[in-house]
Amino acid sequence: MTKLTTVQAAHTYGVLDPLTQERRDTKFLQSALSGAENIIILPQGGYSDRGGTWDRAGARRQLEDIALSEGMCTLPNGGTAADLLNPDTEITTSAAAGARFVLFEVDLGAAETVHFIDIGGVHAETSGADAALIAEWWDGAVWQPFGNALKLTIEAETRRFASGAPGHSGHAAQMFRVCVDATGDAAGAITFTHAAFRAEGAALSLGLVRRFTPEQGQRHQLVFTDRNIDVFVAGVWQTAIPYPAGEDILHQVQMEPRFDSILAFHQEMAPQRIFRMGSSTEWSCSNILFENVPLVDFGGVYTNGVTEVQEVSAYDLIDGGSFDLTLEGNTTTSITVSDDGPANALLIKAALEDLPGVAPGLTVTNLTTGGSNPERYKIQFTGEGNANRDWLQMGASPLDNKAYFRVKTVTKGRPGGEPIMSEERGWPAVGRIVQQRLVMTGFKSRPNHFMASVTGEPFNIDTELDASRAALVYEIEAGEANVMRDIVNGRTLLFFGSEKIAYLKNLVLSATEVPEFGFSDAPGIAPGLPTTSSDNGIFYVQEGGDTLRLLSYTELEQNFVGENASVLSAHLIKQPTDLARRRAYGKVDADMMLMPMEDGTLTSLTVMRTQEVSGFAPWETDGKFLSVMSDTDRSIWMLCRRTSAGQDSIRLEEHDPVLFLDEAEQIVLGAPTNSLSGLDRYSGRSIWIQEGDNLHGPFEVTAGEATLQDPVAGTIIVGTWRPPVADDMDVMLETETGRREARLKRVSRLVVSLYETTSLAIAVNDAPAFNVPLRSNADTIMDEGPIARPVTARIEVEGMHGFSRHGRSRITQLFPGRLTVRSVQKDIAG
Template sequence: MTIATRRIKSSFTAGELAPELYGRADLRAFENGARQLRNVVIQPTGGVARRPGLVHIATLPGQARLVPFEFNTEQTYLLVLTDGRLQVFLGDAEVASLPAPWSTAMLPQLSFTQSADTLLLFHPEMPPQRLTRSSHTAWSITPFVFVREPFHNFARNVTMAASATTGTVTLTASAPVFSSLHISRRFRLKGQRVVIASVAGPQSATAVVEDPLEDTLATEDWQEATFSPVRGWPVCACFHQNRLVLGGSRDAPNRLWLSRTGDLGDFDGGTGLDDEAIEFALVSDQVNAIRAVFSGRHLQVFTSGTEWMVTGDPLTPSSIQLNRQTRIGTAVDRQVPPVDVDGATLFVARSGRGVHEFAYTDVADAYQANDLALVARHLVRDPVSMAYDQTARLLHVVMADGSIATLTLYRAEQVTAWTRLETEGAFRAVAETEGRVFALVERFGSFRLERFDATMGLDAALAGSSFAAQDRWTGLTHLETRDVGVLADGAPRAAERVQDGAITLDPPAATVQAGLPFQHVIEPLPPALGNATASAAAPLRLVSATFRVLATPALEVDLGRGVQPVPFRRLDTALLDAPPAPFTGDIALRALGWRRDAMAPLWRIEGATPLPLTLLSVTTDMRISN
């Protein structure tokens, strides 16, 4: 007996599902999910659209870190940090370049925070740096100055004595303390400060007294500067309630420091007045290194093993409260700063297999950390960079394998959909400024700065136009000897090879896009897996498939006999070089043949034509033989 059935897939809002879920047809995500979604993005209404292409901006000297810098709503910059250098881009143009104190090896662990026209950069092996903008082309990098620095005793049960109470004195410790790196660094004895002038040995040093000492007796009440070449520098920072918050250091990994209110360089706790600096440790059953601090509804602290909430309205030495919330942990091999999405803080799990949403719930008066990648675990593997595009509402997460997992997230509409973006080469980093998403891409042995552009259908692409049609187009040195895709006067052309930085077109064209093609794939889950009434071994025949598209000039579909272009209209021989007209409506295609493979998809959209594509729904008519 043959059973006729019709199925309508009108939503892809669950995104691409992990293979481990192919047997879970009972899940709601299964109905709205897909087997493959490559180089496409999910729309909140349920449709799927081909991703924007990438416009080429610059070739970089090497590995880089991308940092957004927003001076005001009209002036947003992209900072490109490379080995010993900082490049500043405004729009797509480089406006400044200056030497910098970091190396390539330090880039993964660099963290940053911004206030007004100043950006602070941190690394556990580098003194904090202050980047300041004076004008579009005038930028400076200087060490951040601690007006009053914090102190800490790193050597318990060790006594120290001074040979005198004023002038130049000799400090003697009961155990090894001093290092040559302590020279010019401060110590405190019973709260009074001295500056190390020279070091004679691990237990003896010469110091200049800044505050007269009480006496010359040996005491355990001494501390050294918390941040120094000996003890390391702050790991991360943020601004919260008009204080600069520093999180962790190499030798004090679980401590937090909050500056004096309104004075970002003063970290002296003083006598504990409400506006004075605050310092405390995250005390728990294990020492968890602080990896990020984030200013949200509360001060949020992300460590290698737990997440914390710091409360106090306002935060003062007497009102501050610390509460552990969840036990997920944050990545430790590199800095992937958390991002805010609709009031929730998204962070990368230490396992490298999850992106969690740290969200406060009024009912529980606590934070929860839901895993947004639970049903797409195969796409999230070792994230190395993350940025949120507020305009398109897309979260881009760059993976160590060079792909990007892109999340469409609409919490109220229950849309949590992942897709995978790929390119010829590898994505290495991503950053967003005012709705413009920049990517660091490694191609052909070099690093390039590129930007997602909805008007582009190719990668590493450049576009040009002229008043009159011309056959030679230059400016493609970054793609030398490569075969590139071409869009001429809006119509796709055959691939052309770049020679001497140029391509030659026949016939000539007045507008051209040239770049690397990329393949998009839309493949549904196998039908038998989602149909509990059908036997997995029962023969199945696809009678027809109807694709509803929106403003789509070109579509290529595989119904089991290979990928074939869909003829939207009859092509007149006189119009072969004319740009295809966008089509909106239904395209019905007939199919032939019975199938027994329950894992084989009924249809597949695949192509590299550099034109827009938006798929709204697919209706399939099938016959099943029992």
């Protein structure tokens, strides 16, 4: 006899991994999904469609260098062509004068397309001015502007002239020049280092999108591509910035935003300072100039060591008086002096050389003149074994009179070596501002070391200061090849390595206190991916790229514990290419993690640790998700790869939770028409059109044009669409009812609780999806569009035919619209 079983679920746990779906003994099984696309798990229970994206701008392709030779370059006001092509040589002109004071002119010999002109280290000697730095190209008759004029300052900056926003065709010309307009405040000689010309090539570049908020209310979207940064404000292009990171290292660069600057780090790139020069259209990027970089012995033969010099001053030391010296815990024999200064120097030399650990070869010099008081002796720690090392300061004590002594270190000894970071030895992988210090780690030559700058001076690495604020360099003794990749300043200072995670037990970074490290048993972090946090837990992608970890401190363990945060949905973590967090916003009243994957999908995670909410759901689009970031206003920005008529491009897109379509754009029409043109971005693909409360589609776009069945007018929205899909779990009657499971099952009745929904389709019993009317005939207005009035109600559907082995139901849509499902109840006959 056929019996009915009723199953109801709210799906708070998101999509379960196939290996987990047989765990009938766990609490999350009936509150999860077996599969889904393009939904967001809601912390209150249920799920909604993910919304859509607005197309805002394009991104650059890979850059190609335009070769310059000395014969192409003319410098009429100072400098040589050879200097212009050498980035290590400074060029200084005569005093700038006139409206077009030419710094250099380049004749390429034939017309070439140029997108960027860079000038390095440019500054004015006396005073700068806005819009005083000008680039131009010759159109055969007059000089034309090459992009916007730039600010000239008295600080050396590397600047980039751009022909226009991404997608601009560039300027095709033979002759170009860079000038200074000295008719305003710009004055004095102009100094610069080099010039470079570049063009966008045909090959796509990898890309990253990152936010930057230098001041409250200022939100910038920075798009990083091959050797370039494009600056946007609300999706509107502002300018381009030169950037030394090519696409081969683009994803591994670690960035630290601070007020008007972004510091950028990578082992293969000198640390960079990306600087906003007071305006969203004025930016520069230059190498950070560090002072007092510590030296390290890399096993070479070095001649740059420093010999220790100390000075002993003896006050009221009479002829025949005695004293002794104490050096590094050892005390000399008695030294009896006479009025012969040089002889006394020899006595001091012999006494010190007799001490353990002191080799012959000291140089002791009497500095006293004319029997003056005090008697002064300079001790130079020369000789093999003495030179090029740091000695403790000596102590001096009188033995038989009332003399007293003062000892001072004139020059501190230091072994020879090479800077811990340089072009030859590589650079740090990451830097963070912590306790007013710049803390760096992951040096290419010393991957386990960390280095902290002088307090309050982020670019001064002076370890010789005799104070707690001095810089410090220490090895993080991980005991294995643990390359440091990131730093997180949380409960304490955490160093994320390739194999394990270290943390600093000291509360304060101090040069007078030896750092004490602890080590978590959590695995290391994958390269090139940021960390993020939620409810005091740190999320990161584990080395290998197949697990999302949650690192948190536990009082029970007295340590940081890294639990597997993706174990229930392990199949959705597929080599992430980026990681971002959006704070609780709107109806998604929980934090949401966003992870684009290597295959172009994106996995979202709704997380609220205090309520045990952890729901994964995958997103797909007509293209590939590449990079993602959440701005300070909780808007989400993405880079997506799109294909139009076989041509790939990368687009900057803004997520909109109330939009239905992806890569959408608004088009304003005049009279009603059923033919649309200018749709080149969608060529070879299907589009939908939203006209007020009405929807039209799908339509194929061919050669940038689409023919519609019905005419449209006014302001329309055009875009692509992928439907939301949610499949609930298999039904096992043996588990649900305690009796033997039926071989075939029928979903005979479905009750879907909806909230503000405009479109619903269901599929059961292995049949195709069908649309479900949300209103009765009595509640239908004939001239009303399908998205005019969202419905909040329990929609009951029954009388479905057919059977399946699994008993699943699918919630989806057949046309775009709002969809929010609070719960699903189904009756199973089996």
